[in-house]
Amino acid sequence: MNIERTPPLQTKLPAVGTTIFTVMSALAAEKNAVNLGQGFPDFDCDPKLTAAVTNAMAKGLNQYPPMTGVPALREAVAAKVEALYGRRYDPASEITITAGATQAIITAILAVVRPGDEVIVLEPCYDSYVPNIELAGGTVVRVPLTPGTFRPDFGKIAAALTPRTRAIVVNSPHNPSGTVWSRADMLKLQEILAPTDVFAISDEVYEHMVFDGQPHESMARYPGLAARAFIVSSFGKTYHVTGWKVGYVAAPAVLTTEFRKVHQTNVFTVNTPMQHGLATYMADPAPYVELPAFYQRKRDIFREGLARTRLRLLPTEGTYFQSVDISQVSDKNEADFCKWLTTELGVAAIPLSAFYGDGFDQRVVRFCFAKKDETLRTALDRLAKL
Structure with a gap:
């Protein structure tokens, strides 16, 4: 009898696997890409x-x-x-x-x-x-x-x-x-x-x-x-x-x-x-009262740079995310486009299809602009090839 046996386990979350954020961040690290995928700042707090x-x-x-x-x-x-x-x-x-x-x-x-x-x-x-x-x-x-x-x-x-x-x-x-x-x-x-x-x-x-x-x-x-x-x-x-x-x-x-x-x-x-x-x-209260202006400035820098590409900008009324329509740039689906963008241009993004239960693909991907100005400029220089 095998005493070293792990009992079988029925998962409570069969649909949950490795998240797209983990996948894209790992790919960004592997390709030395600018990671505008996962939503976190690359600058220090006060x-x-x-x-x-x-x-x-x-x-x-x-x-x-x-x-x-x-x-x-x-x-x-x-x-x-x-x-x-x-x-x-x-x-x-x-x-x-x-x-x-x-x-x-x-x-x-x-x-x-x-x-x-x-x-x-x-x-x-x-x-x-x-x-x-x-x-x-x-x-x-x-x-x-x-x-x-x-x-x-x-x-x-x-x-x-x-x-x-x-x-x-x-x-x-x-x-x-x-x-x-x-x-x-x-x-x-x-x-x-x-x-x-x-x-x-x-x-x-x-x-x-x-x-x-x-x-x-x-x-x-x-x-x-x-x-x-x-x-x-x-x-x-x-x-x-x-x-x-x-x-x-x-x-x-x-x-x-x-x-x-x-x-x-x-x-x-x-x-x-x-x-x-x-x-x-x-x-x-100044740090949170002044935060909208802090991030609006980054949003505007990022949008101005993206406007020089064939990506179509969607409105960004809040958050530190910018979504873009990729249909004038590529015929790939969102996930494949994000992998291509990371591998070939060195900028990581996240497909919006990852946020839908059925993987609905509307040819839109998301960037995070909660980054240092120099990080955003590096990403925009690479994205300019689009």
Whole structure:
């Protein structure tokens, strides 16, 4: 008898494999390409932020913090949300610090979704949403954003609602398209959801990257949405520290109570000195208030360079992503084009088909412009061959 035998395992996520981000980043490294695929900055954060964290460590703030998050950080988040969006969340009962936004999203889904419940996702969408819903035993209901514009189609959203619908996941500013929901969009969603018991999970990690003088329309601004919403944001995105994996969730107390039950059992709590450092750093609102202008400048540099190619630029209203139509450049599908671009021109991008469950290919790829100016110039010099 063979005692060294691993029992057979039936996967809970049969459709999940190596992500396109990992594949393209590995190919970029192999080909020494400029990696404009995965969404992370290649520049450092403010030295004042790392100094604040270092100071917290030196002070001995290195043991477990409260499960819900360091009080000073929860208070800073509540003050920021109130100042920007006009809704006051109680730091004690309605703000939770999380191990990044991705943990926040799966925790919210696990808190409200039961086996057999339906959850609406708007495609193209971030690649964690669907596996999160499946792990909770829910049924994914895919509703496409309008191809080309990526605007929400409220007729299709309303038609997707059934008595089994438990939640809808909304992402604005939107990854991968860079589209931003308007006030009219939020009011329409509020109207559609009003007669239902559907929860909203609002992925707002790019909240401080909205351009051309437009405001970010957080669900916190809309009473009918805020009352049913888990609002998710990310310090990593806002402060250029994606590897720190610290985020937060704002939600009504009754929802936060259930959220924290799951949070307590899947991560318990979050890195202590980083929480203290972030709380200290948030005393100055300038870094997030000035972030739209910071990234708009990079967007405009990148778009100006791309305009000299045969790639067709799609609008970028927010985020640090720029999508382009490749149909005038190549007859390849999106994935093959991205591999060709990385191998032959030395610039990595991501196919939008990776953000659709059925691999819908509309000849559009996504670049990330959260890069140093010299990185963007190098990429544009290479892309000029197009």
